[in-house]
Amino acid sequence: xxxxxxxxxFLAQNxxxxxxxxxxxxxxxxxxxxxxxxxxxPIGDSxxxxxxxxxxxxxxxxxxxxxxxxxxxxxxxxxxLANTGGTIVRVMNNEQRVIPFKINGVRYRFDPNxxxxxxxxxxxxxxxxxxxxxxxxxxxxFAKSLLAYFPDSISCIVALHNNTNEAYSxxxxxxxxxxxxDAKAVASFASQDVDDIAFTTDSLLxxxxxxxxxxxIWQDNINVKQDGSLSVYCGNNNIRYINIETxxxxxxxxxxxxxxLLAILFEDMKKE
Ligand SMILES: [Zn+2]
Numbered sequence: 001x002x003x004x005x006x007x008x009x010f011l012a013q014n015x016x017x018x019x020x021x022x023x024x025x026x027x028x029x030x031x032x033x034x035x036x037x038x039x040x041x042p043i044g045d046s047x048x049x050x051x052x053x054x055x056x057x058x059x060x061x062x063x064x065x066x067x068x069x070x071x072x073x074x075x076x077x078x079x080x081l082a083n084t085g086g087t088i089v090r091v092m093n094n095e096q097r098v099i100p101f102k103i104n105g106v107r108y109r110f111d112p113n114x115x116x117x118x119x120x121x122x123x124x125x126x127x128x129x130x131x132x133x134x135x136x137x138x139x140x141x142f143a144k145s146l147l148a149y150f151p152d153s154i155s156c157i158v159a160l161h162n163n164t165n166e167a168y169s170x171x172x173x174x175x176x177x178x179x180x181x182d183a184k185a186v187a188s189f190a191s192q193d194v195d196d197i198a199f200t201t202d203s204l205l206x207x208x209x210x211x212x213x214x215x216x217i218w219q220d221n222i223n224v225k226q227d228g229s230l231s232v233y234c235g236n237n238n239i240r241y242i243n244i245e246t247x248x249x250x251x252x253x254x255x256x257x258x259x260x261l262l263a264i265l266f267e268d269m270k271k272e
Contacts, residue, residue, distance in 0.1 A: 147233075201234050
């Protein structure tokens with residue numbers, strides 16, 4: 001109880017300092033210094049590095065950054081987690097989204113957020129160049145090793161993403177738009193940048209983030225397009241998942257949304 005109280009004081013302090021600065025994330029005296037472990041996953045003749053940042057003891061909240069170019073999300077999340085505690089799994093790929101690898105000298109490429117189903121793996125290999133049975137198998141093994149970072153004890157997977165101005169936004173899910181069928185419910189607020197969204201498999205998280213005034217999307221876990229993304233995998237497997245996504249560079253907004261989410265998740269855990 002005492003620990004939770006301390007945690008909320010830190011959250012409140014951070015929100016206060018954010019409100020004051022509004023420019024950059026100012027957090028004085030982080031509570032936790034992370035331990036960082038680097039693991040190399042072989043894929044064909046290549047290796048993909050994954051870094052695990054652990055802030056304090058594992059607390060059932062696990063963050064994952066799949067797209068290595070989306071550094072705003074990681075910078076904001078690490079600043080917050082230094083005060084709250086938590087874990088980040090980060091795919092390292094020279095700040096590039098698409099991951100290259102070689103098998104017997106032949107080069108393949110894939111999007112790491114399209115590899116959590118057979119259909120997704122085949123599609124992303126094809127879209128990014130070559131495909132072969134060996135490449136499909138190698139990517140599938142990598143996907144399985146990423147999923148192994150999520151034990152059943154995890155109460156929520158938090159995906160850390162960024163996007164570019166209006167390329168993908170809450171508008172993509174509104175009636176008549178490209179991804180309308182992927183959403184069961186959408187809350188869109190004029191006060192918010194359309195690019196800043198919370199996208200979740202969970203009706204309660206959807207409601208609570210919308211209640212906070214953030215653009216929120218509840219994935220239709222039955223009818224969503226099976227594209228091999230982590231949200232679809234989690235929807236299919238009843239895993240609680242939320243993606244916090246802002247435009248590149250919006251560190252303050254990201255940290256504010258991420259802190260609101262953590263407050264909701266910690267509140268939930270207190271009830272359990
Ligand atoms: Zn992304």
